[in-house]
Structure formats: C-alpha cells, structure tokens
Amino acid sequence: MTDLSDFLDTGALPAQAGALIERFRDADPAVRRIALLDLADIEDPALVPVLIAALRNDPSADVRFEAAQILAAWEQAPVVEALCTALLDNDRKVREAAAQSLSELKDPDAAAVLRRWVEHADPFVKQSALRGLRELRDADAFDPALAALANPHSGVRLEAVSVLGWLKDPRALAGLAALATTDTGADVRRAAVGALGFAPSGDRGVAAALIRALRDDAWQVREEAATTLGKLRAPATAELIAALDDDYWQVRLRATRALGQLRDADAAPAVTGLLTHTISNLRKEAALALGEFRIRASLDALRTALEDPDPEVRKAVRIAIQQIEEATA
Structure with a gap:
C-alpha cells in the first residue's frame, strides 16, 4: 500500500479527492487501482502529484501501469520526467505503458526532458525518448538523433530515423542514405528509404541509394524505394520499369505509380x-x-x-x- 500524504498539498486538493486518497492505504491493489481511476476522472491538475506518486511508489505493477497510462493526459515537466523514469520500471508492461504515454506528447516543452533521456545507456529508454521526440519536431533533437543512427540496437536506429525524417534537415541525408542500403535491419532500411522523401529531387546521392534499395532483398524495402523515387521524381525510369517484373505485386504497383509521377x-x-x-x-x-x-x-x-x-x-x-x-x- 502507498501513503501519499508526503507528496501532497492537501489544501490544494478538490474536496472529493480526500476519501479516494485515503483508499491508497488499502492493502488490496485492486482498491488502489480503482481509486486511481476515480481520481483521474476528477481531472484536476492539483492531483497530478498523486498520479506521479502512484507511478513511482506503488508496489503493485497494475497500479503503476494504470498511472503510466493516465499520465498521458498531462504534459508538465514533472510528468514527463516521471514517465521517463518509469521506462526503467522492473515490470515490462509498466515500461511499455510509459513509453506509449511519452509517444503521445504534443507539448514542445517536453522535448528538453526527452533529449536528456536520449543520452541514457539503456536501449529501450533511448528509443522510447526518441519516439517521444519524433512528432515534437524539436530542432535540438537533430544532433542526438543523428548520433543514434550509429547505435548498435536496431530499435534505437529505427526511432532515430523517424525523428530525422520529421525534422527534414538536409544534413541528415547522407546518414539516411547510408542506412537505406547498408543497415542490417530491413525495418530500419525501409524507414530510412521513406525518410529520404524530403530530399531535393536532384540529389544524386539520394537517387543512387534509392535505386540500390530498389534491388533490396526485402520486398518491403523495394516497395518503399519505388514510392520514394516517385515522390522525388528521381530520374530512374529504367530501374522502375525493371521493377514492374518484381516477384511481389506490391512492388510492381508502387513502381507503376512512380512511373506515372515521372x-x-x-x-x-x-x-x-x-x-x-x-x-x-x-x-x-x-x-x-x-x-x-x-x-x-x-x-x-x-x-x-x-x-x-x-x-x-x-x-x-x-x-x-x-x-x-x-x-x-
């Protein structure tokens, strides 16, 4: 059970919260979990410290899991910090719930906390922080994301590619082009191929990488390469015509569409x-x-x-x- 009194300014709490907070002293985690859900329904910012305390201190993984999900609705810096800390929770489902909540952040101010956690050594923490940064389009995330392209863990590289694809900074093109053709993970190669879609249409290095990706062993990468070649209107008519004979109809379809765009x-x-x-x-x-x-x-x-x-x-x-x-x- 959890005693939340040390974490609260009781004078700032809504009247109906007192009885619910008292239920956190119950030994039954199911009672505490329901109390947490009822507190969340009040939707009062004064209760955010309660939610954070439950995430950090409750002995039940079920309660911590619920707190991690509920906190997705609040984006203050202490919440983001608490969710990042929960990425190291000893329970997998709590870690995953915290990562999901971080991925739903919309407030650009959250980026400062996330950038710090990108530097963490744990691969899951690093990739979760990068995923949270993706849609925030934080320009200061460029350097850590670019550095993460060289990370030995494919999940980290995948999230780094996504961040760079959203930022659309031309300085990332060389690194993305290299991953598109050399990365050991097909999912990373495919993501890098798609991320190259912001390149100038006349970028020969990018076009060469995409043409090479059109012959990738994984059909999903070939499909993405055909799509990106069409988007960029890159001069690759002969290669796309050859792709019309691909073993996979999905690749042939995207190659046909790309030829129409050319x-x-x-x-x-x-x-x-x-x-x-x-x-x-x-x-x-x-x-x-x-x-x-x-x-x-x-x-x-x-x-x-x-x-x-x-x-x-x-x-x-x-x-x-x-x-x-x-x-x-």
Whole structure:
C-alpha cells in the first residue's frame, strides 16, 4: 500500500479527492487501482502529484501501469520526467505503458526532458525518448538523433530515423542514405528509404541509394524505394520499369505509380502491358499512369480496357482517356 500524504498539498486538493486518497492505504491493489481511476476522472491538475506518486511508489505493477497510462493526459515537466523514469520500471508492461504515454506528447516543452533521456545507456529508454521526440519536431533533437543512427540496437536506429525524417534537415541525408542500403535491419532500411522523401529531387546521392534499395532483398524495402523515387521524381525510369517484373505485386504497383509521377512516356509500353494483369489494383494503377503520360498511342489499349470487369479499373481508364484527349486535342 502507498501513503501519499508526503507528496501532497492537501489544501490544494478538490474536496472529493480526500476519501479516494485515503483508499491508497488499502492493502488490496485492486482498491488502489480503482481509486486511481476515480481520481483521474476528477481531472484536476492539483492531483497530478498523486498520479506521479502512484507511478513511482506503488508496489503493485497494475497500479503503476494504470498511472503510466493516465499520465498521458498531462504534459508538465514533472510528468514527463516521471514517465521517463518509469521506462526503467522492473515490470515490462509498466515500461511499455510509459513509453506509449511519452509517444503521445504534443507539448514542445517536453522535448528538453526527452533529449536528456536520449543520452541514457539503456536501449529501450533511448528509443522510447526518441519516439517521444519524433512528432515534437524539436530542432535540438537533430544532433542526438543523428548520433543514434550509429547505435548498435536496431530499435534505437529505427526511432532515430523517424525523428530525422520529421525534422527534414538536409544534413541528415547522407546518414539516411547510408542506412537505406547498408543497415542490417530491413525495418530500419525501409524507414530510412521513406525518410529520404524530403530530399531535393536532384540529389544524386539520394537517387543512387534509392535505386540500390530498389534491388533490396526485402520486398518491403523495394516497395518503399519505388514510392520514394516517385515522390522525388528521381530520374530512374529504367530501374522502375525493371521493377514492374518484381516477384511481389506490391512492388510492381508502387513502381507503376512512380512511373506515372515521372511522366516519362518511354515507360508507356511496359505499363500498357499491365492493363491485362490478373490483379485489378495493378490494372487500375497502370491506367492512371498512362493518363499521366498523356500520349495518344495509349488510347487503343485504354479503350479496350473500358470492358474491364472491375468498376474501379473502368473508372481509372475513363479518367486516363479524358486526360489524354484533353492534353492532345
């Protein structure tokens, strides 16, 4: 059981809180857990020290777990500090609840606490602090995130990539490009490939890394590489055409979409061949890409595809025909 009196300014507490706080002296952790939930329902900032005390001091992991979840609604510096400390709790579910609450932070002022915890030696603490920093877009997180790209733990590198992808600082491009092609973790390579989407379209180093990633052993990385090449409109028509024969239809679909974004009519013959593919999503994407090419030579094949059994494909075909006819009138 927990005696919270040492942590409270009782004069500042709402009237209905007294009886609930008294229940924290109960030996039954279920009673204390329900009292904690009832306190949270009051939603009074004067009760935040109670929640923090429960997280730090209650002997029951169930109570600490509940406190870690409840504290996600409060973003003062003491709360962020307490949640970071709970990343070292001896119970896994408490640690994970604290990490989840930190990932939901929205107040930029929380970044100062998180940056300090990024320096912690424990990999779980480090990656959880980085995850909390991600959406805060804190410019001062750049240096610790860049340094974390070299961390031996893949989970830390993955979160560091996410932070750098959100910050969109060009100084990170070389490091991200290196991870995109050399990291031992496929999930890290995929994240790095996606994070490169903020690069200037003419960055040759990034384009070379993405083209190499288009031949990665993991199809998820190849899929992401095709997506990012299209987003950047990088000159990779030949490589994307080759990807239309990938063993995975998901890669072929993203390569088709990327070719449409490039608007390179040299890809039209290869894309036209997909109008009769057995997978309807590929037929739809091929039609949309042909519309982006805007060449009259595609019209015959598209008009034949108006008989496609899938209504979504037929809709895409009609859009493509309209685009071509308007562009070449």
